[in-house]
Amino acid sequence: MAAPSRRKLPPPSAAELAPGWLESIEDFAASLSLERGRSAKTVEAYESDLRQAAHFLAERGRSGWTRVTGTDATAWSQALSDQGMAASSAARKLSALRMFARYLVHNGDRADDFTELLEGPKLRRKLPETLTTAEVERILAAPTGGDAFGLRDRAILELFYSSGLRVSELCGLLLQQVDLEHGFVRVFGKGSKERVVPMGGAAIQALAAYLEAGRPHFVKPSRTGSQLFLSKRGTAISRKTVWVLVKDYTRRAGVTKPVKPHLLRHSFATHLLGGGADLRAIQEMLGHASIGTTQIYTAVEQSRLVDHHAKFHPRNAED
Known part of the structure; x- marks a missing residue:
């Protein structure tokens, strides 16, 4: 088995690579x-990663992609690790190589997938921060x-x-997207996908009060359209303004x-x-395309339960 390279990784440029690569x-x-609709930025990143891999493989004596073996792919993975590359960056480069290997098989350029047994770095998924219900109540009461x-x-x-x-969804809401009578808001999320999300009683009351006695003070006939939340200039409220006000009310709440x-x-x-609540229902309300994205919250909830057990169970008390 060829020893993994520990030299400095080759640059992801196209220079000195044979045309076949x-x-x-x-x-x-x-x-x-063209076929998958990936953005220009994403395509450029894949190209850069694959060119860098091609340089590495060429230096190992391979003459083209048809000659690359599973051992070569493992050596590339080891080289990324040896350079101290962040696990997320290495995983991205290996993901590009896996997709490319499958493309070669699908295209008839290879009979086998040389990345089939390739193992990447173990990524530790960071759990999202969350607030307690008491902290949320204090923030909501701050205005x-x-x-x-x-x-x-x-x-x-x-x-x-x-x-x-x-x-971004909140800032882009229009008046006609909010149905206070039936208690829901119609949202156009990522990829312009539409979803209907319920509102609680407190939110309905707060919105009704704002629409009756708050929004009219922001309206400027020459500048205001049908946006729900308005700035003092009469235009749609910006994301920056919302970030500032959330930060301000958090400070006021003592959180x-x-x-x-x-x-x-x-x-x-x-x-x-x-x-x-059912996980599928939460997925729909959040507008997640994949249930896997929503499942991160199960880990958050499990982590919270472990913390509570450690803090309050009598057999966890220290001597």
């Missing part, structure tokens, strides 16, 4: 763009003013936590965690799961 990479890139700003900000915070929206709008979304999902 590059033609296959370029064909693969074209298929990613105490009865003026237009207080009514607007209270409605924003209540809707965030009640429906788990992304900040020391670094709270961003997305943390209210995480807390929405975690608290629903802790209350017994």
Whole structure:
């Protein structure tokens, strides 16, 4: 078995590579763009990773992709590790190689997948931060003013936590997307996919108060459209403004965690799961394309239970 290379990794440039290496990479890139609709930035990243791998494999004496073996792929993985590369970066490069190997088989350029037995770095999935229900209650109660700003900000915070929206989704809401009578909001999320998300009673009341006595103060006839949440200039509220107000009300509430709008979304999902909600229902409300993305909240809930057990069970008490 060939010893893994411990030399400095070759640059991901196209220089000094035989045409056979590059033609296959370029064909693969074209298929990613035209057939799979990947963005130009993503395609460029894949090309860069594959060119770097090709340099490495060429230096091992391989004359082209048809000559690459599983041992070569393992050596490339080891070389990435030897350079102290972050596990996430190495995993991305190996993912590009796996996709490319499958493409070669599908395209008839190879009979076998040389990455079939390739093992990548073990990624430790970082659990999302979350707030306790008490912390959320304090933040939601922070906007105490009865003026237009207080009514607007209270409605924003209540809707965030009640429906788990992304900040971009909330800022882009139009009046016609909110149905207070039936208690739901119609959202257009990533990829313009539409979903219907329920609202709780507190959010409905806060929105009703804002629409009646708050929003009219922000309306500027020459500038205001049908946006739900408005800035003092009468235009749609910006993501930056929402980030600032969430941070400000967190400080006022005495919550020391670094709270961003997305943390209210995480807390929405975690608290629903802790209350017994079905994971598939949470997936639909969050607008996740894959249930695997939503499953991270099961780990958060399990972690919370372990912490509670360690803290409160009498057999865990220290001597």
